[in-house]
Amino acid sequence: MQTYQGLAASSGIAIGPLWVYKPIVVEVHHHSIEEVDNEIQRLQNALDQAKVQLEKLQTKAAETIGDEEAAIFEAHQMFLVDPEFLDTIHNIIKNEKINAEAAAQEGVEVYAQQLEMLDDEYFRARAQDVRDVGRRILYCLAGIDTEKANIQPDQPVIILAEDLTPSDTVQFEKDNVLGLCTVRGGPTSHTAILARSMGIPAVVNLDADLEAQQDGVEAILDGRVGELVIAPDAGALEDAKKVQVSLRNKHEEDLSSAHEQAVTLDGHAVEVVANIGSLADTEQALHYGAEGVGLFRTEFLYLSRDRMPSEDEQVNEYRPIFEKFPGMPVVVRTFDIGGDKDVPYIGFKDEANPFLGWRAIRMIDEFDDVLRVQFRALLRAGVDTDLRIMVPMVSRLTEVENARQLLVEAQEGLKKEGVSFAENVQFGIMIEVPSAVLIAEHVAPLIDFFSIGTNDLTQYTMAVDRTNERVAEIASPFHPSILRLISMTIEAAHEHGKWVGLCGEFAGNPLAVPLLLGLGLDEFSMSAISIPEIKTLLRKFSLEETREIAASCLKLPKATAVRGYLETINAQKEKTT
Amino acid sequence: MPEFTITIQHEAGLHARPLSAFVKKASQFEADIEVSNVTNGKGPSNGKSPLKLLLLAAQQGHEVKVSAEGQQAEEALAALKSLIENDFEE
Numbered sequence: 001m002q003t004y005q006g007l008a009a010s011s012g013i014a015i016g017p018l019w020v021y022k023p024i025v026v027e028v029h030h031h032s033i034e035e036v037d038n039e040i041q042r043l044q045n046a047l048d049q050a051k052v053q054l055e056k057l058q059t060k061a062a063e064t065i066g067d068e069e070a071a072i073f074e075a076h077q078m079f080l081v082d083p084e085f086l087d088t089i090h091n092i093i094k095n096e097k098i099n100a101e102a103a104a105q106e107g108v109e110v111y112a113q114q115l116e117m118l119d120d121e122y123f124r125a126r127a128q129d130v131r132d133v134g135r136r137i138l139y140c141l142a143g144i145d146t147e148k149a150n151i152q153p154d155q156p157v158i159i160l161a162e163d164l165t166p167s168d169t170v171q172f173e174k175d176n177v178l179g180l181c182t183v184r185g186g187p188t189s190h191t192a193i194l195a196r197s198m199g200i201p202a203v204v205n206l207d208a209d210l211e212a213q214q215d216g217v218e219a220i221l222d223g224r225v226g227e228l229v230i231a232p233d234a235g236a237l238e239d240a241k242k243v244q245v246s247l248r249n250k251h252e253e254d255l256s257s258a259h260e261q262a263v264t265l266d267g268h269a270v271e272v273v274a275n276i277g278s279l280a281d282t283e284q285a286l287h288y289g290a291e292g293v294g295l296f297r298t299e300f301l302y303l304s305r306d307r308m309p310s311e312d313e314q315v316n317e318y319r320p321i322f323e324k325f326p327g328m329p330v331v332v333r334t335f336d337i338g339g340d341k342d343v344p345y346i347g348f349k350d351e352a353n354p355f356l357g358w359r360a361i362r363m364i365d366e367f368d369d370v371l372r373v374q375f376r377a378l379l380r381a382g383v384d385t386d387l388r389i390m391v392p393m394v395s396r397l398t399e400v401e402n403a404r405q406l407l408v409e410a411q412e413g414l415k416k417e418g419v420s421f422a423e424n425v426q427f428g429i430m431i432e433v434p435s436a437v438l439i440a441e442h443v444a445p446l447i448d449f450f451s452i453g454t455n456d457l458t459q460y461t462m463a464v465d466r467t468n469e470r471v472a473e474i475a476s477p478f479h480p481s482i483l484r485l486i487s488m489t490i491e492a493a494h495e496h497g498k499w500v501g502l503c504g505e506f507a508g509n510p511l512a513v514p515l516l517l518g519l520g521l522d523e524f525s526m527s528a529i530s531i532p533e534i535k536t537l538l539r540k541f542s543l544e545e546t547r548e549i550a551a552s553c554l555k556l557p558k559a560t561a562v563r564g565y566l567e568t569i570n571a572q573k574e575k576t577t
Numbered sequence: 578m579p580e581f582t583i584t585i586q587h588e589a590g591l592h593a594r595p596l597s598a599f600v601k602k603a604s605q606f607e608a609d610i611e612v613s614n615v616t617n618g619k620g621p622s623n624g625k626s627p628l629k630l631l632l633l634a635a636q637q638g639h640e641v642k643v644s645a646e647g648q649q650a651e652e653a654l655a656a657l658k659s660l661i662e663n664d665f666e667e
Contacts, residue, residue, distance in 0.1 A: 071594055075627065078600060084626035111628045123592065123634045130628065303586040303638065343584070 001233045006181065006206030008226035009192035013244040014179030014201050015237070018219040018230065019157035020210055023168065024146070026138040030102040039093050043100040046140035047080045053136065053146070054080070061170045069194060072129070072166045079133045085111065101141050108134030128190065132165035152176070158221045160228070162210055164191045174198065179221035181206050181228050195223075203228055254532035258289030262538035264517070264546075270538050271523040272531055273329065275503055282324040284528040289535065292328035292386070294451065294525020295503035296321065298374070302335055307345050308370065314377035322385040329386045331451060331501065331525070333430065334374050336360045336392040346370070355459070360393035364402050371403065375410040379421035388426040390451055395433040400446050403429075432456035437485045440492035450493050451525070454504030458482055476559040477506045483515070483554055483562065490520045501525055511566045513537045518550025540573050579654055580644035582615060583661050591635035595665040600627050602660050608647035610657070615640040624657075 033039050054077045062070035079085060089107035093100060108130055115127040139146055146167075153159065153176045161168070163184040169191065180195050185204040195202030201223025208228060220229040220240045229236060262270045274290035276282060277297040285293065301309050301317055309317075322330055337343055338351075338359025346367065351357040364371055371391075378389055391403045407427055414421045426448035431437055434457070440450070454477045459465070461482060464475040476482075486502070493500045501523030506512050508526030513534060516524065524534060549569055556562045587595045591612075603610045603624040610624030616639040622629035624643065635641050645653045 071597070075593065075597060078597060078627045082626050082628050084623050084629050111632075114632055118632070118634045120634050120636060122590075122636075123631060126592070126631055300586065303584060306583060 001236060002230045004206055004208040004228045004230070006203040006208075006226045006228065008223055009185075009204045010180075010195035010200065010202035011223045012179075012199070012201035013223065013240055013247060014158050014221040015240055015244060016178045016219065017155065017157050017216045018213060019153045019159055019215050020213050021151070021159050021161040021164070021168065023135075023151065024139070024144060026101075026135070026142050026144065028101045028105050028138065029099075031099050032097050033093075033099050034097070036094050036097070039100045039103070040090060042141065043089065043093070043104065043137075046100070046104075046137050049140040050133070050136045051077055051080050053140075057167060057170055061166075064170070064174050069166065069170070072190065073170075076129065076133050076136075076167075079130065080137075101138060104134060104137050104141070108137075125185075125190075128163065128165060128185075132167050135165070136167065146171070158219050158228075160206075160208070160210065160213060166190045166194070169194050179203075179223065181208075181221055183208060183210065250536075251532075254536045255288075257539075258532035258535055260289075260535075261291070262535040264538060265540070265542040266544055268543040270517065271329075271501075272535050272538070273331075273501075273523060273525045274528045274531065275525055276321070276528075279321050279324075281528070282321055286324065288528040288531040290528055290531055292325055293330040293332075294501050294507075294523055296330060296332045298332060298335055299337055302337055302343055302346075308373065311373050311377045311380075314374065315381045318378060318381035322382055322387070325385065327386065329388060330382070331388040331390060331428070331449075331503075332378055332382075333451075334361075334371060334378075334389065334391050355465070361391045361399045361403060362393060364399060364406070368402075368406060371406055372410060375407050376414065379410055379414060379425060380419060382422035382425065383420050385422060386424075387422040388428060388449065390428040390430055390449070392430040392453070393432060393456075394429045394443075395435045397439060397442050397446075400429055400443050403427075404446055430456075431485075431489050432460065434461050434485060437489050437492075440489055441495070444492050444496040444498055447498060449499045449501065450489055451501040451503050451523075452486055452489055454482065454486075454502060454506035457485060457504070461485065476563075477504070477509075477512070478562040478566075479559040480554070480556060480562065483519075486516070486521075487519050487550075487554060494520060499523065508534060510534065510537055511563065511570060514541050514546040514549045514569055515553050515562075515566060516550075517541060517543065518546030518548070518553075537570075537573075578644045578646050579650055580642055581654060581658050582640055582642045583658065584640050585635050585637055585661065587664055588637050590637050590639065591630055591633060591641065596627055596630055598660060598665045599657065600625060600630065602656055603653065606645075606647075606649040606653035606656070608645045608650045608653040610643065610645045610653055613642045615642050 054073050058070045058073035061073055088110055089103050092103040092106050112127040112130045116124055118124050152173060156176050156178050158179045159177060161182050163182050164180060177200060179201040180191050181203040182191050183206050185191050192202055192204055201221050203221060203223060203226045206228055217231055220232050262272050271291055273292040273294035274285035275295040276285055276293055278300055301314060338354045338357055394400055404427060428447050428449035428451060430453050431450050432453040458475045458477045462475050462479065464471050490500045499522040502516060502521055503525035507524040508530035510533060526534060553562050553565060556565060585591055589595055611621040612624045612630060612633060613620030614633040614635045617634060619633045622633055643654060643657055
């Protein structure tokens with residue numbers, strides 16, 4: 001038995017024979033040529049042939065995997081007619097008087113290497129696309145038909161490869177691919193993306209020697225922890241099989257009950273809703289059983305333009321989204337923009353610390369029009385919706401008073417104009433800044449609800465820039481300070497008969513479920529995909545027992561201690577149910 | 578040379594579908610089109626070359642400058658501007 005470690009790229013467990021993928025290698029010989037035109041014509045013929053192949057692959061990918069993946073092959077076709085790319089190769093042929101194969105390979109490397117030097121991983125990963133196209137051109141020049149060569153597993157296997165290009169992956173018969181693992185590639189490589197959309201496990205960046213592996217040897221690919229186990233012993237194999245079965249059953253079970261309410265063992269119904277940021281997100285939210293929206297981010301409206309979106313424009317954007325949730329609550333967050341984003345018509349200045357700067361609700365004195373127009377648009381669009389509006393980044397009572405005043409004015413204005421609007425709208429604020437928690441008793445009478453944004457609350461409490469990898473570890477929402485702030489917020493709200501939601505990543509974290517339930521949280525809002533699992537988990541607890549769990553958590557001194565304790569709790573639940 | 582500056586709002590940046598849409602649109606016009614990334618200083622790149630445009634590494638939130646020269650420069654700019662404003666939907 002041998003275990004290789006890599007990076008988890010797509011969750012799940014695959015068990016089956018290993019199959020090592022070895023693509024045909026075209027050796028490129030450099031030789032000088034006399035007839036430049038002849039070489040350019042040979043190149044053109046190969047490009048034409050490559051285009052025909054890619055069109056076919058695009059159709060196949062659209063049928064077997066999805067449009068998103070098919071678009072990759074459309075992009076590859078565009079490279080074949082890229083004027084700059086062709087110029088580069090033509091010039092190499094002309095100036096160096098070398099054969100089309102050598103020139104094509106050199107031209108591909110010119111672009112691939114420049115792409116590899118970019119800072120952003122996503123763009124850097126496109127070097128692989130250019131090389132994929134380059135390999136196809138070389139095949140065509142050499143007269144190799146990849147489809148006829150048909151390098152395919154003849155049974156369901158775990159595929160191990162140095163790297164997999166989209167062309168490689170789509171050629172495989174889908175039913176024969178149990179899992180994918182590659183020596184190269186990161187979590188944003190095509191292998192990872194394809195595996196996730198196909199719902200099969202994948203591990204990338206695997207520390208394995210391909211030459212040492214044999215086809216047909218039994219293996220376990222664990223996409224949850226990023227491991228490949230070759231020739232597992234009987235015990236490991238049995239464990240993996242058990243986990244595989246339970247994972248499969250669990251996912252199906254979770255999904256099958258996702259559209260029912262999450263009611264605790266002692267009969268307490270918990271509201272589980274989704275975070276969305278566009279019309280496209282609404283479909284997924286409903287598919288996974290969201291009972292409404294707990295956070296609708298509206299920044300998309302502001303970032304795309306060079307002037308303020310008008311009231312009518314906004315109404316037209318909001319209405320189709322609201323219509324997807326008839327009779328369900330929809331919580332909208334007003335614009336949350338600061339100096340880190342470039343919005344020319346608002347007039348941000350360069351700030352040394354945009355996250356501590358002039359952003360979101362803090363613009364209200366200087367720039368109240370942004371909020372006034374958004375309030376009016378939301379009220380109009382939400383006339384038939386259970387609409388709730390909240391303002392982000394509140395740190396002082398004055399901001400709440402001013403925002404509320406603006407909302408009241410917007411309602412009065414619409415009434416006077418005889419325009420119909422959401423008269424029963426609720427007004428709330430985001431809890432992201434510790435100062436807002438510490439004055440929650442003064443804020444609570446002015447609002448209908450609080451919604452806790454744990455990502456920012458953690459960042460501002462722990463004084464950690466969460467995009468800074470060296471300190472990111474400090475920013476744990478399990479830290480006792482964050483737990484206390486959440487608890488204080490809920491207490492202050494409940495004392496005034498107001499409700500509290502939580503719309504950070506914390507709400508979708510299975511470990512946090514008993515803790516938040518026990519602290520008295522009324523609404524859990526999360527990425528749609530987490531909803532089925534969280535609903536299932538909520539049903540396993542009684543409100544009563546989680547109160548004790550939460551009380552125990554509040555006594556612990558460290559984030560690691562809280563996590564450790566909650567891990568034990570969930571493990572026990574897993575065993576008993 | 579006529580030009581405009583705009584922020585890329587699409588979450589993929591100038592990449593994948595937005596990139597294809599941009600190159601397709603740019604290629605329809607009799608004009609030399611140049612694109613620079615104002616945010617990171619990369620470019621200018623030929624607006625009809627997907628590979629050169631990728632090298633701009635233009636992500637969501639980046640500001641790009643598009644300029645055009647030639648017979649259909651004005652029309653090309655108007656079409657490209659509206660393409661980006663409509664989030665690359667055709």
